[in-house]
Amino acid sequence: xxxxxxxxxxxxxxxxxxxxxxxxxTLAVLLPISRAAARGATDAGDDPAYRKLVEEGLAEYDARxxxxxxxxxxxxxxxxPNARTFRGMGMTSFELRDYVSxxxxxxxxxxxxxxxxxxxxRERTQDLLDRSRMFVDVYTLTVSPQKARVLxxxxxxxxxADGTLMxxxxxxxxxxxxxxxxxxxxxxxxxxGEKKELSVTLExxxxxxxxxxxxxxATAVEPLPAVSxxxxxxxxxxxxxxxLLSGGAGIYLYTRQNQLDSCHHPxxxxxxxxxxxxxxxxxxxxGTTIGAGAAALTMALIGILSWDSGxxxxxxPSALNCIVSPLGVSCGRSF
Numbered sequence: 001x002x003x004x005x006x007x008x009x010x011x012x013x014x015x016x017x018x019x020x021x022x023x024x025x026t027l028a029v030l031l032p033i034s035r036a037a038a039r040g041a042t043d044a045g046d047d048p049a050y051r052k053l054v055e056e057g058l059a060e061y062d063a064r065x066x067x068x069x070x071x072x073x074x075x076x077x078x079x080x081p082n083a084r085t086f087r088g089m090g091m092t093s094f095e096l097r098d099y100v101s102x103x104x105x106x107x108x109x110x111x112x113x114x115x116x117x118x119x120x121x122r123e124r125t126q127d128l129l130d131r132s133r134m135f136v137d138v139y140t141l142t143v144s145p146q147k148a149r150v151l152x153x154x155x156x157x158x159x160x161a162d163g164t165l166m167x168x169x170x171x172x173x174x175x176x177x178x179x180x181x182x183x184x185x186x187x188x189x190x191x192x193g194e195k196k197e198l199s200v201t202l203e204x205x206x207x208x209x210x211x212x213x214x215x216x217x218a219t220a221v222e223p224l225p226a227v228s229x230x231x232x233x234x235x236x237x238x239x240x241x242x243x244l245l246s247g248g249a250g251i252y253l254y255t256r257q258n259q260l261d262s263c264h265h266p267x268x269x270x271x272x273x274x275x276x277x278x279x280x281x282x283x284x285x286x287g288t289t290i291g292a293g294a295a296a297l298t299m300a301l302i303g304i305l306s307w308d309s310g311x312x313x314x315x316x317p318s319a320l321n322c323i324v325s326p327l328g329v330s331c332g333r334s335f
Contacts, residue, residue: 050079057088066095082114087125094132099168099192102132135169135192144201148178176200232307239299246292253285 046054057072070092077085090105106129110122117125138160143150150157153172157165167190177183181202188198260282263272272278 047079050076053079054085054088061088061092064095066092070096080114081112083109083112083117084115086112087117087121090125090132091128094128097135097169099132099135100166103129103136103166106132133193136166137190137192138195139165139167139188140195140197141165141174142197142199143176144199145178145181148176148181148200148202151175151177174198174200176202178202180205229307232303235299235303235306239296239303242292242296242299246289246296249285249288249292253282253289256282256285 053072053076057069057076060066060069060072070089073085073088073092077089086105086109090102090109093099093102093105106125109117109125110129141150141164152165152167152174154175160166167188169190169192172188172190174186174188175183176186182205184200184202186198186200256278259278260275263275263278266272
């Protein structure tokens with residue numbers, strides 16, 4: 001192998017040069033082909049749109065843009081579903097920590113016979129599937145009533161073929177609800193790699209019975225009759241009048257008493273000529289004052305005692321009847 005001083009290219013001579021040239025051709029041409037086949041690249045007869053999506057998906061995966069890669073693999077899968085597209089979706093789902101989707105797609109990749117995986121791809125896919133199953137829990141869910149609606153994280157769950165429920169690593173909320181039943185909400189923490197049984201029984205909603213119209217009518221409280229205290233008011237007014245009379249008579253008594261005292265002790269040079277008349281009027285004023293005062297007190301007492309604020313709910317009404325006679329006042333309460 002000689003290097004020319006003026007021309008920068010390789011020259012080969014002899015048997016060794018030919019062998020080296022063949023090896024270089026193999027590395028330059030056949031190695032990319034074998035690498036593409038190992039990664040699940042497209043075949044020459046594939047649909048151009050499918051081939052383009054797969055190539056772009058592989059490029060995004062190598063750039064660690066896993067969301068974009070999974071979207072491209074899904075679109076390619078819609079055109080031509082096969083083991084290779086299942087594997088691409090499973091690998092990207094694992095990188096995105098969507099372990100339930102990873103388990104579904106990787107398991108499908110091992111079973112699908114369209115564009116089957118190579119032996120090396122199957123081995124790596126199985127290893128990734130086993131790792132994905134370490135981050136999911138499988139629940140056998142039993143609900144009563146059987147027609148109850150189940151929501152996982154606010155959405156209808158996707159059950160497995162055997163009726164179990166697979167949940168990915170982390171925290172979840174399971175709601176079970178049915179008509180006329182009390183809704184139950186269960187928090188679930190998935191640790192991974194476990195199989196569990198979950199049983200939920202709903203209780204009926206307790207509704208208080210509506211009250212019947214007839215018992216309500218039977219227990220209705222009758223309105224109390226209107227209370228009238230006109231009699232008591234009359235007694236109080238009469239008592240007030242007697243009190244005024246007694247007060248006026250008292251003032252008159254005070255005046256006559258002063259005049260009578262002046263007659264008993266007249267000033268020098270003065271003489272009282274109507275002492276008897278003054279004494280008579282003084283006595284009348286005294287009697288009026290005492291009598292009117294006693295009458296005022298009595299009538300006020302009658303008015304107060306006969307004032308009715310209304311009968312109690314559990315007692316019959318009562319009234320105070322008073323009769324004034326020359327011998328005094330007699331009162332009695334009637335029931």
